[in-house]
Amino acid sequence: MTAFFECLITFLAVCVLSVFTAKKWKVPAGAAPFAVLCGTVLWYSVMACIDQLMPAGILWFGMAVAALCWLWLRRGQLDFRALIMPSTVFFFVAGVAIIALLAVRQPVFTQWDEFSFWGLAPKVVKSTGQLYTYNPGEMRVTTYVPGLIMLDEAFQFLGAQFVQWKVFAAYDILMFAVFAAGISVLERKHWHIAVPVATVMCLMPFLMTMYFREINMVTVYISAYADLPMGLLFGAPLALYFSQEEKTPPVLWTCVMGVAFVSITKDTGFALALVAAAIICFDLIFVQAKNSVYLAGKVRGVVAKWTFAACLMLSPLVTYFGWAKHMAMTLGVSRSNLGGDRNMSPVQLLLTGLGELVGINRTERFSRVMGEMWQAFYSTKLTMFNVGSQDGGVGRIINGSGAIVVALIMAILMGAFLLEKGRRRRGIAWFALWSTLGFAAYYIFIGFTYVYVFSEAAEMTDYNRYIYPYYTGWLLAALAVFAAALRNVKPGALMHWAMLGLTALCAWRVATFVPAELTVLNDLTGALSERTKNTESVERAKALLTEEDRVFYIAMPDNGISWFMDSFDFYPEVHVDYSFGGGNWMDTTLTRTIDVPADFTDEQVEYFLSHPLTPETVCEYIDQTGCTAIFIRKLDGAFKEQYGYLFEDGLEGDWQLYRVEKDEDGMTFVPVPEGGKIV
Amino acid sequence: MTKLKQLGRSILASDKKLIALCYALFFAASVLLCVVNFAEDAFQRAAGKVVPAQLDPNDFVLIDTQQTEPGTFTSTSPDPRMVLEPSPAYVRTVTVQCTFSKDPGEFCIFYKTSPEQTEYDATRRAWGYRQADGSYLFRLPKSQIYGLRLDPGIFTNLDFTVQSITINEPASFLSWFTPSPVWILGQALVPLVMAATVKNVFGFCERFFAQRKKAGQ
Numbered sequence: 001m002t003a004f005f006e007c008l009i010t011f012l013a014v015c016v017l018s019v020f021t022a023k024k025w026k027v028p029a030g031a032a033p034f035a036v037l038c039g040t041v042l043w044y045s046v047m048a049c050i051d052q053l054m055p056a057g058i059l060w061f062g063m064a065v066a067a068l069c070w071l072w073l074r075r076g077q078l079d080f081r082a083l084i085m086p087s088t089v090f091f092f093v094a095g096v097a098i099i100a101l102l103a104v105r106q107p108v109f110t111q112w113d114e115f116s117f118w119g120l121a122p123k124v125v126k127s128t129g130q131l132y133t134y135n136p137g138e139m140r141v142t143t144y145v146p147g148l149i150m151l152d153e154a155f156q157f158l159g160a161q162f163v164q165w166k167v168f169a170a171y172d173i174l175m176f177a178v179f180a181a182g183i184s185v186l187e188r189k190h191w192h193i194a195v196p197v198a199t200v201m202c203l204m205p206f207l208m209t210m211y212f213r214e215i216n217m218v219t220v221y222i223s224a225y226a227d228l229p230m231g232l233l234f235g236a237p238l239a240l241y242f243s244q245e246e247k248t249p250p251v252l253w254t255c256v257m258g259v260a261f262v263s264i265t266k267d268t269g270f271a272l273a274l275v276a277a278a279i280i281c282f283d284l285i286f287v288q289a290k291n292s293v294y295l296a297g298k299v300r301g302v303v304a305k306w307t308f309a310a311c312l313m314l315s316p317l318v319t320y321f322g323w324a325k326h327m328a329m330t331l332g333v334s335r336s337n338l339g340g341d342r343n344m345s346p347v348q349l350l351l352t353g354l355g356e357l358v359g360i361n362r363t364e365r366f367s368r369v370m371g372e373m374w375q376a377f378y379s380t381k382l383t384m385f386n387v388g389s390q391d392g393g394v395g396r397i398i399n400g401s402g403a404i405v406v407a408l409i410m411a412i413l414m415g416a417f418l419l420e421k422g423r424r425r426r427g428i429a430w431f432a433l434w435s436t437l438g439f440a441a442y443y444i445f446i447g448f449t450y451v452y453v454f455s456e457a458a459e460m461t462d463y464n465r466y467i468y469p470y471y472t473g474w475l476l477a478a479l480a481v482f483a484a485a486l487r488n489v490k491p492g493a494l495m496h497w498a499m500l501g502l503t504a505l506c507a508w509r510v511a512t513f514v515p516a517e518l519t520v521l522n523d524l525t526g527a528l529s530e531r532t533k534n535t536e537s538v539e540r541a542k543a544l545l546t547e548e549d550r551v552f553y554i555a556m557p558d559n560g561i562s563w564f565m566d567s568f569d570f571y572p573e574v575h576v577d578y579s580f581g582g583g584n585w586m587d588t589t590l591t592r593t594i595d596v597p598a599d600f601t602d603e604q605v606e607y608f609l610s611h612p613l614t615p616e617t618v619c620e621y622i623d624q625t626g627c628t629a630i631f632i633r634k635l636d637g638a639f640k641e642q643y644g645y646l647f648e649d650g651l652e653g654d655w656q657l658y659r660v661e662k663d664e665d666g667m668t669f670v671p672v673p674e675g676g677k678i679v
Numbered sequence: 680m681t682k683l684k685q686l687g688r689s690i691l692a693s694d695k696k697l698i699a700l701c702y703a704l705f706f707a708a709s710v711l712l713c714v715v716n717f718a719e720d721a722f723q724r725a726a727g728k729v730v731p732a733q734l735d736p737n738d739f740v741l742i743d744t745q746q747t748e749p750g751t752f753t754s755t756s757p758d759p760r761m762v763l764e765p766s767p768a769y770v771r772t773v774t775v776q777c778t779f780s781k782d783p784g785e786f787c788i789f790y791k792t793s794p795e796q797t798e799y800d801a802t803r804r805a806w807g808y809r810q811a812d813g814s815y816l817f818r819l820p821k822s823q824i825y826g827l828r829l830d831p832g833i834f835t836n837l838d839f840t841v842q843s844i845t846i847n848e849p850a851s852f853l854s855w856f857t858p859s860p861v862w863i864l865g866q867a868l869v870p871l872v873m874a875a876t877v878k879n880v881f882g883f884c885e886r887f888f889a890q891r892k893k894a895g896q
Contacts, residue, residue, distance in 0.1 A: 191694065192875040199872060215801035492882025500876055517806045521860040526806070529784040530833070 004103035006158040007169050011095050013064035014040070014173070018088075020067035023078050027250040030087025030184025031240050033177040035250075037151065038257035044150035045264060045319075048131040049326045057157035085187060086194030091180040094202075098172045098221070102165040105520050107222040108531055109164055115564035117141050118224035119167060120571070122152035126162040127572040133330040137598060138571070140578075143333055145323055147264035148226050168222045171229055175205065175221075178232045181254075182239040182480035190487055193496070196503040197483040201476065203506045204232075208472045209464075210513055211381045211400050217527040218518045226266045227465050228472065233262040234272040235473025239480030241280050242431055247293050255280055256311045263316035264323065271445055272469065273316035275438035281309040282434055287427045344452050353448035366451050369459055373447040378403040382464040383471070384509040405471045406439070412478040412502075415495050419485035428481060435474055442470050531565075533679050534633075538569040541631055541657045541675050545574045552622050552660070553579040555633035562633045570631075577625050580613065597625055615643050619667045622660060630658040630669055632678055647671070654678045691881050694874075701870040701877065709866070710856070717855040719821075720771065724849070729769045734844040739763050739829065744839075751840045757833050764826040766790075767846060773817040773827075775807065776842040783832030783839070788817045791826035799828050 017040075018032035027035050040060065047056030071078065109119040117139070124138045125131060132149070136142045148171070155170040156162060179201040186194045205220045205228055220228075237258035244251050259280075263273035284293060285305050295304040324335035336345040344352070356366045378401050385408060386400025398404055413432045417425055446466050450459050482499070489495055516522060525532075545551070553576050555562035560581060567576035578597065596605050604624060611617045622630075635651060644651040647658060647669045657675025661668050690696045723729040736750065739761040747753045752761070773788055786807040789799035796803075807815035831839040 189694075191698075192878040195871045195875040199868070213802055490882050490886070491879045492884070492886055496879045496882070500872075500879065503872065516861045521864065522806075526783070526785045529782045533782065 001103075003159060003163045003166065004099065007099050007103070007155060007163075007166050008096070010155050010158055011099060011169075011173060013061060015092060015095075016064050016068050016071070018091075019080075019083060020071060021250075022083060023071065023074075025250050026248065027254060028184045028240075028244060029083045029085055030091070030186075031181040031244075031251070031254055032088075033091050034181035034236060034240070035254040035257060037174055037177050038254065038261045040154050041147050041150050041261050041264075042257060044154055045146050048125075048146060048150060048153070049322070051130060051134060053125070053129055053131065053153065057154070060154065060157070085184075086191050086198070087180040087184045087186065090183070090194070090198050091176050094176045094179075095173050098176070099169050101520065102169050102172075102222075105524055106165055107168060107520055107524055108528060108535075109167075109224060109568070110217065110528070110531060111219060111223065111225065112561050112564060114224045115561070115568045117144060118148070118226060119164065120564075120568050121146075121149045122156060122167055122224075123162045123568070123571060125149060125153050126156045131330075133326065136331055142331060143327060143335070145264040145266065145269070145319075147261055147269075148224075148229060152224075165222075167224050171224065172221055174229055175232055178236040178239075178476070181236050182243065182476055183483055184240065185243040185245065185480075185484045186487070192491055193483055193486045193499070196499050197479055199503050200479060200506050203510050204472060204475065206510045206514055207384045207506055208405075208468050208475070209383075211383055211386060211464075213513050214515065214518055216518065217524060218514055218520075220514075220519070222520045225465075226269075227469050230262060230265040230269045230272065231469030231472030232476060233258065233265060233473070234269070234276055234469060235476030235480075237262075237276050238279060238431075238435070238473065238477035241283070242427065242477060243480040243484040245484075247284065247288060249295060252284075252293075252308045252312075256308070256315050259312055260315040260319050263319045268446075268466065268469070270316055270320055271442055272473065273319075274313075275435075275442060276473075277312040277316060279431060279434045279438060281312055283427050283430060284309055284312075287423060287430055289423065349448055349452050350445075352452065353444070356451075357444065363451075365456065369451045370444075370447050372460055373443065373450070376460070376463055377401065377443070380463060382468055384506075384513050402467060402471065405475065406436075409471075409474055409478045412475075412482045415498060416478070416482040416485040419482075419488050419495055421488075424485075428485075431477075431481065435477070439470055439474065443467070534565060535569050537656055537676060537679050538566055538631075541629075542570060542573050544657060544672055544674055545629055547573060549574055549628045550626055551576045552625070552627035552630045553577060553633070554630060554635070554639070556636045556639040558634065566631070566633060576631070577627050580618075580621070600624075615646055618643065619646065622667065623662070628660050629672075630660065632656055632658070634678060691877075694878070697877060698871065698874045701874040702866075705870040705873060706866060709862070713855045717852065720850075720855075723769065723771075724847075729771055729847050730767075731845065731847045731849060732767065734763065734773075734846060736761070736841045736844060744831075747838070750842070751838055752831065754832060754835055754837045754839070757835055759831055759837070759839075761829040761831065762826065763828070764791075766824055766827040768823045768825075770819050770824055770827065770846045771821070772819065772847060772850070773805075774810075774814050774843075774845045774848045775817070775829075776812075776814045776845075777831075778813075778840045778842075779832060780838035781834070783834070783837060785830070785833050786815055787830045788819070789828040789830065790819055790824045792820070792822050792824060794825050796825065799826070 014033060014036055017036045018029075021027045021035055022029040022032040043060060044053070044056050047053060109115060114120070120139055121132050121144070124135060128135050128138070131146060132139055132142050151170050151174060152167045155166045155173075159166075179198060182201060183194045183197055186197075206218075208231070209220060209228060210218070237255040240251060240258070241247065241255050259273045259277045262269045262276065288305065290301050293304045293308065294300040295307055299307075320335075327333050327335050336347075356362045357370075379399065380402070381400040382402065383400045383405055385398065385404045386395065387398050388395030410432065413428060417428045417432075420428060449466075454461060482495075486495055486499060518527070541551075551570065551574055553563055553566065555566075563576070563579070563581055570576045596608050600608075608617070608621060632655070635654075640651045646667065649655065649671050653671055653673075654677045655671035655673060655675060656678050657672040658669040659672055661670050690700050720729065736752070737746075740763075741752065742760040742762065743756040744752045744754050744759040744761060752759070770790070787804045788807070789801075789804045791799065792803055805817040805819050807817050810816050829844075831837070
């Protein structure tokens with residue numbers, strides 16, 4: 001209940017700041033929440049990089065209070081009624097509803113990357129009060145850009161403890177702010193346009209990420225993965241810019257902040273930010289009338305245009321190099337190395353890739369990957385825009401692939417093109433062209449990463465997840481442009497019916513693919529029971545351990561996710577050792593790469609890499625890492641047979657927690673019955 | 680009649696009234712639907728098609744499940760199944776009075792909607808809703824069914840003790856009107872889409888008549 005109020009107060013603070021920005025700086029009311037969230041993220045990110053997270057939060061709430069006072073003092077002069085627009089009503093109602101729903105349902109993290117980064121990072125930030133780069137020992141990945149984590153922190157700031165569902169709330173509120181920005185141009189009298197457009201936008205997270213009828217829990221709107229918000233954030237500045245009639249400074253500054261935000265959502269966000277910035281710059285410089293763009297007062301025309309263009313292009317570069325500098329200072333890591341097989345820098349990757357693309361030293365692998373990428377464009381199912389079976393008939397053509405999405409986007413843009421006139425019409429044509437070229441560039445860039453960063457075995461891994469952000473942002477922008485164009489025709493016109501038809505189509509696809517029982521609307525206790533059970537067993541063990549304890553972790557057999565889940569639950573009270581993560585326990589002969597603690601000396605690393613994993617090696621490892629307890633998630637016969645004798649009960653008791661005890665004879669592991677049995 | 684026409688005009692002329700009307704109509708329609716469902720159920724019961732009955736747990740074929748004691752079934756894999764084929768044709772609800780040795784995770788009923796259907800699939804399944812008395816209630820579709828599969832939980836070594844399995848248990852009148860989360864979401868959103876559609880229909884008619892008038896002159 002307290003978490004609900006904490007989250008609600010933060011949301012209301014966002015609303016107050018939005019009203020303030022709308023009134024004071026004339027940001028379009030519907031786009032104000034988006035502008036505020038971008039500003040919030042940039043503010044927290046900068047402050048976190050200089051290790052001033054606590055003042056950042058206090059000042060942020062201080063700003064909200066100050067804004068409230070400002071509004072209160074001018075309540076007589078300000079026309080608050082003008083703020084009631086489809087976009088603002090949508091944002092407010094959807095925001096309050098999602099907070100209430102999440103507070104009741106209390107969903108938790110369930111996906112791998114949430115335990116390894118997207119859910120763990122905000123927990124580390126909340127627990128330590130610092131950005132994760134200052135505590136590199138806490139996480140396995142610390143080099144990711146901080147944008148979304150700082151959004152989480154803004155919503156976690158109030159409250160003593162880290163709450164998982166607040167992360168989802170922060171993401172959802174951001175998405176609603178993006179949708180509101182997309183329909184911000186629609187006035188009250190355009191409600192009949194806003195309703196279908198907002199409906200399609202809200203369905204987009206389902207439409208663009210799912211492509212079969214789900215039989216497990218649907219994590220849309222309850223996910224901490226960055227891909228979807230990144231895609232929407234990529235589309236948001238485009239949607240806002242191209243839908244707004246006047247390219248006023250508040251609109252353009254919001255776009256600058258939006259571009260900066262998308263560049264710090266994920267590493268690929270940088271590429272998307274550049275694409276969005278370039279598309280807007282082109283329109284700003286070549287399509288807009290000479291005097292329509294102004295900076296402030298009398299500064300108009302070319303100077304204003306180039307100033308904004310420079311800011312748009314520079315903002316992702318500033319965040320990129322800023323983060324690189326921060327990483328070098330705190331972690332001593334260079335950002336110019338993309339890792340992977342060939343340790344290339346981004347520039348090297350681009351140059352080599354382009355070279356191979358035009359035929360210079362083209363390798364067989366390059367041709368193969370690019371061939372697969374091309375084929376995937378029209379054959380890989382990744383959205384709900386698929387009907388029937390893919391084996392024949394209509395289903396073979398309307399197969400939910402990228403090609404179908406591009407066709408849909410082009411059709412929407414064509415509709416908008418037909419409805420608009422003059423400069424706006426030209427703007428749409430150029431937008432269609434540049435966004436397509438931008439897509440081609442992004443698509444080829446992803447292809448390059450498969451060739452140069454991924455190992456050969458991992459080619460085309462997570463293809464959908466890398467590609468759909470672009471489609472999502474692109475579709476969002478196209479919808480916003482179309483919605484703006486619909487204002488030109490009266491209700492009942494063909495294009496209005498096209499929009500309603502699209503809404504019906506999207507609703508039909510979502511209703512077909514998403515069983516309501518499996519979404520957060522429903523009580524998820526059943527679907528989450530395994531997670532809950534695991535968390536409870538960790539809590540039981542935690543109650544018996546102290547901060548001085550270090551836990552050696554066993555889950556056999558496992559693909560590694562159990563370690564991430566359980567160490568997430570153990571954090572921050574108890575430290576879980578990586579415990580030969582990535583290694584294979586049954587294999588006693590092979591020399592392999594395994595992760596060892598960062599504080600090991602080179603000799604220790606060498607020793608554990610070259611020695612087989614016999615019970616003796618394990619004991620030496622436990623001794624040298626200072627592990628004081630053993631937590632067992634699951635066991636198999638092979639493990640029992642080989643290592644059972646180290647345990648006092650021969651692993652017959654199925655106990656979950658053991659204490660490490662040392663004496664002259666060596667090491668024994670004594671069961672702790674209070675820790676319960678393996679569940 | 681003229682008054683009614685006037686009222687209609689005033690509603691279509693004001694967006695606020697139109698939206699309010701759509702909300703009222705949709706709410707009334709959804710309540711009416713509940714009444715119709717109730718009546719249909721009552722009719723089928725009176726006609727003797729939908730009959731309350733007890734199912735004997737021993738009639739089910741056990742897969743990955745063992746009967747350890749009379750009425751107690753223990754799963755031997757994470758996917759225990761109990762199949763009843765052929766099943767009674769008209770199964771609207773299944774009420775399972777039971778206890779689990781621990782939280783079962785997902786507790787579902789799969790069903791076959793055609794005699795040709797060979798496999799049970801995830802698109803034809805009902806989730807159990809825990810009721811106040813601890814029993815689980817499953818709602819199945821109105822069509823005839825040809826097989827039932829009870830999946831008691833998702834864990835190995837889970838004890839599932841059945842007191843009774845009742846089909847078509849008579850439900851109270853009020854229970855037909857219990858709102859679900861989807862129902863609430865629908866109440867909030869559908870009327871808006873309805874109103875937007877009506878606005879376009881009206882706009883279309885207006886244009887159409889205006890054009891005809893023009894053509895007539």
